[in-house]
Amino acid sequence: MDWTSQYKSRVVSAHEAVKAIKSNSRIFLTGNVSVPQKTLAALVEYAPNLTNVEICQALTIGGVDYVKPEMDGHLRVNTMFISGNVRKAVQEGRADFTPVLLSEFPLLFKRGILPLDAALIHVSVPDEHGFCSLGVEVGLTKSAAESAKVIIAEVNEQMPRTLGDSFIHVSRLNYIVPANYPIPEMAMGEEGDMDVVEKIAGHIAELIPDGATMQMGIGAIPDAVLKYLLNKKDLGIHSELFSDGVIELVERGVLTSARKSLHPGKIVAGFILGTKRLYDWVDDNPLIELHRTEYINDPFVIAQNERMVAINSAIEVDLTGQVCADSIGPKFYSGIGGQIDFIYGASRSKGGVPIIALPSTTILRDGTQLSRIVCMLKQGAGVVTGRNHVHYVVTEYGVADLYGKTIRQRAQQLINIAHPDFRKDLEKQARELHFM
Numbered sequence: 001m002d003w004t005s006q007y008k009s010r011v012v013s014a015h016e017a018v019k020a021i022k023s024n025s026r027i028f029l030t031g032n033v034s035v036p037q038k039t040l041a042a043l044v045e046y047a048p049n050l051t052n053v054e055i056c057q058a059l060t061i062g063g064v065d066y067v068k069p070e071m072d073g074h075l076r077v078n079t080m081f082i083s084g085n086v087r088k089a090v091q092e093g094r095a096d097f098t099p100v101l102l103s104e105f106p107l108l109f110k111r112g113i114l115p116l117d118a119a120l121i122h123v124s125v126p127d128e129h130g131f132c133s134l135g136v137e138v139g140l141t142k143s144a145a146e147s148a149k150v151i152i153a154e155v156n157e158q159m160p161r162t163l164g165d166s167f168i169h170v171s172r173l174n175y176i177v178p179a180n181y182p183i184p185e186m187a188m189g190e191e192g193d194m195d196v197v198e199k200i201a202g203h204i205a206e207l208i209p210d211g212a213t214m215q216m217g218i219g220a221i222p223d224a225v226l227k228y229l230l231n232k233k234d235l236g237i238h239s240e241l242f243s244d245g246v247i248e249l250v251e252r253g254v255l256t257s258a259r260k261s262l263h264p265g266k267i268v269a270g271f272i273l274g275t276k277r278l279y280d281w282v283d284d285n286p287l288i289e290l291h292r293t294e295y296i297n298d299p300f301v302i303a304q305n306e307r308m309v310a311i312n313s314a315i316e317v318d319l320t321g322q323v324c325a326d327s328i329g330p331k332f333y334s335g336i337g338g339q340i341d342f343i344y345g346a347s348r349s350k351g352g353v354p355i356i357a358l359p360s361t362t363i364l365r366d367g368t369q370l371s372r373i374v375c376m377l378k379q380g381a382g383v384v385t386g387r388n389h390v391h392y393v394v395t396e397y398g399v400a401d402l403y404g405k406t407i408r409q410r411a412q413q414l415i416n417i418a419h420p421d422f423r424k425d426l427e428k429q430a431r432e433l434h435f436m
Helices: 003-010 014-020 037-049 084-091 102-110 142-147 194-207 220-226 245-251 276-282 339-348 407-416 420-432
Strands: 026-029 053-057 075-079 118-123 131-133 150-156 167-169 175-179 213-216 236-242 267-272 288-290 308-313 316-318 353-357 361-363 369-371 392-395 398-401
Touching: 003 175, 014 037, 014 150, 014 175, 026 142, 037 075, 037 118, 037 150, 037 175, 075 084, 102 142, 118 142, 142 167, 194 220, 194 353, 194 392, 194 398, 213 220, 220 245, 220 308, 236 245, 236 339, 245 276, 267 276, 308 339, 339 353, 369 420, 398 407, 407 420
Parallel strands: 026 053, 026 118, 053 075, 118 150, 150 175, 213 236, 213 308, 236 267, 267 288, 308 353, 353 392
Antiparallel strands: 131 167, 361 369, 392 398
């Protein structure tokens, strides 16, 4: 049977497709902006007919219907990164959180640690050979889909065709749900105090050498850094994700990837988040390659990039250099993500620059200002990046270089980049603990 006949024979409605999901099963839900909206909505509608279905996911950009209290006993999310739409459910105990390095997320399914009965994925229309592209989300989805017994694929006419290790053949798809809607947009930047963000970005840019290969995390700070790199030469990208900011650097001849020691001439990543402009730009663009996360985020692959720059964020950093990025005290907030993968990979890179960046303060809802450089992490806080792995910490007040430094030297450097209103108190606490 040729692939076109296979395709036609497997086309069903979303409501028909989700009937393949049985009670007491485990399913994978592709995430980021690639959540299959029609199929997930149909699953929520069908959920009263199911019991004890586990949905494994990472970051998902979308609604909350599938984690509402009325889904209790029917659908239960097990997330490996806590996105805003499932945060309340996790914190209230209605959904689960599994801590895992992003580089090892797909391996949970691939190695049978979390066997998958089904995978809900979102792909482009097939090419002339019958291959669909996983589009804007390849890294976390490719291995999970291959590991599942049943694949339910939403085939969207508006999903871009990305290149790299991004394809799945029609013959692998058990149920095909046709769709035609825009991929959700998620613009970076304009979050928090942009004056602070710009100052942090400026400090980071000074640490980035010509010929660097960069990892850019989610958020305003990594995106803002790109605007300060227009005078750099031959930059490259090896990152779990990238956004719209790379387009201008490519168009201006700054981001050439010419000096990359791994995948020269290519921008490589696991997924993309951005606007329609970005989705149109990556469509069938041979400059872009998307790969599996267990490859992109492998620290020993990352380390093969000379002058590897990793830029990651934090909730708070203590005076010994411990970085909390996944919780506020014991309350889980996000996840490990790719932070330790890239911080360690960059530290092993020849000329690598591992960076933790954060504003010096946060403001609570009641207007109280708190320092994010702290003497000790909050009780119950998770340590995502240990003090042994930290090199540079950047706030709007400058750069602390902690690598090879004593606790006394670290404490002084971190106090120097804390908000001035908190420095005296931090010094007092540091002396009481004999850090200084």
